Amino acid sequence: MANEIGAELRRIRKSRGESIVEVAMATHTSPASFTKWENEQTIPSERSVRKLSEYYDVKPEKLLGLAYPEKYAPKDETPAATPAPSNAIRIEDVISPATELSYNGQLVSEQDKRLFGAFVSGILLSGKQDKD
Structure with missing residues (x-):
């Protein structure tokens, strides 16, 4: 080099x-x-x-x-991401405080929204650990 x-x-x-x-x-x-x-x-x-x-x-x-x-030298630890389809919804946007979620016509409470976010994050992190 x-x-x-x-x-x-x-x-x-x-x-x-x-x-x-x-x-x-x-x-x-x-x-x-x-x-x-x-x-x-x-x-x-x-x-x-x-x-x-x-x-x-x-x-x-x-x-x-x-x-x-x-x-x-900075290490490139993240592999190149596959581009998301145009109709994809970012999980970060779904659990953002600015986003209101509803289920069966009812707004989801902030507490339930945080639980949902923690649940989804846990699933994604467990999948990442399985790959490592």
């Missing part, structure tokens, strides 16, 4: 119009180290990445995810 942190450090630095020496001095690193990072010869330490993210005003997770993807 290519070292993506080097290209991103170069892109940020150039977009700010700064030299390697300027950034190195401001972040208390050596120009030689910074050059190696940008040229993807070495990867900066986590501490250096945090200093750079602070200096560049970038979320540390963004740069850490590029430098150390196995440790910091």
